[in-house]
Amino acid sequence: MRTTRPTTRTLPIARATVAVALLAAGCGLTDDSTNADAPGKSGSGKGRLVMWSMGDKADKDLQSPAKKFEQQNPGVTVQITAVPRDAAHEKLTTATASGNTPDLSLVDSSWMTEMAATNGLQATPASIRPWLFFPGSWDTTTYKGTSYGVPFTADTSVIYYRTDITAKAGIKGAPADDWTGYLKELKAIQATAGKKNPKLRHATQLQTGLSSWRFWLPMVWQQGGDIYDAPARKFTFDSPAVAKALEYYSSIFKNGLSPNDKTDSGQDFQNGLIATVQQGASIGGNLHLNAPELDGKWKTMPLPQGERSAGLASGSDLAVFKDAKNPDAAWKFVKFLIDID
Secondary structure, three states, rough: OOOOOOOEEEEEEEOOOOOOEEEEEEOOOOOOOOOOOOOOOOOOOOOEEEEEEEEEOOOOHHHHHHHHHHHOOOOOOOOOOOEHHHHHHHHHHEEEHHHOOOOEEEEEEEHHHHHHOOOOOOOOOOOOHHEEEEEEHHHHHHOOOOOOOOOEEEEEEEEEEEEHHHHHOOOOOOOEEEHHHHHHHHHHHOOOOOEEEEEOOEOOOOOHHHHHHHHHHHHHHHHHHOOEEEEOOEEOOOOHHHEEEEEEEEHHHHOOOOOOOOHHHHHHHHOOOOOOEEOOOHHHHHHHHHOHHHHOOEEEEEEOEEEOOOEEEEEEEEEEEEOOOOHHHHHHHHHOOOOOO
16 A cells, blocks of 8 residues: 555555565455454464564563463463564465464565465454554455455654765755655765765665565656556556656666665664665664664655655554464454454
């Protein structure tokens, strides 16, 4: 899904999957199209509940509610297992294919269509209603008109910029808010590398490889285009808007403004190796936590716009697997986490 400014209107889009490149996303469910409650295999909702959480270590923010859930549900033990973010997709798809899944997992919203298409997830119970959630977030859980999860976290990308670095390039305040002006200022920042900014290597850092679509797809929308024609049920990559977005994206690398490897952009930004980075909320949280000395030396701004403003709504969803050993407890924990009785 995408978000647009200033109306913040959410539209259904074609979202990426790793299996087939990109699949079309459907609209959110209505009240009369929700699913029947999942019956569950165990029927008791007792015993061990295994949940996977994306991150290098078990999410502390999940540990506290897990303990409270155990206290309110005697006989249930919640085991939260950390799965490194860069290995999460492979681990999830491998587990689904083998039938050796946890009961519940956080799943990146951009992976949900792929996971649902492999018939690896349980449908969302009807007791969890779509209208409780932001429509764009709910859309990430749907596949062919059925929901297979519940939105849990949501954010969108912004431009983080190091004010101590951009100021030396003569940029007062935020960089330009249109793509033409922004590219011009990236070049001005790059010109200070090794001179005014001795640590600086690149003006920015765009993601390469499989996840590069997160960067150039909003550019397509900003040109008034899209990559999928829902009524015609066909992809529309051969359009001027897509060509213009890809040309702009590739020009960042051709001009040496971004590294072309997969180094950690958040760490590079923290270390002053890059001056700007397009990422979600986690970058800001990590900076406050790991580099408090930089507080006051970085700010954020919306993505520069083309003919119109648009951005990608990202996040993660809670999903219960079809091969879950304790699905009743899993769905009960999902409702507990999103505070639904």
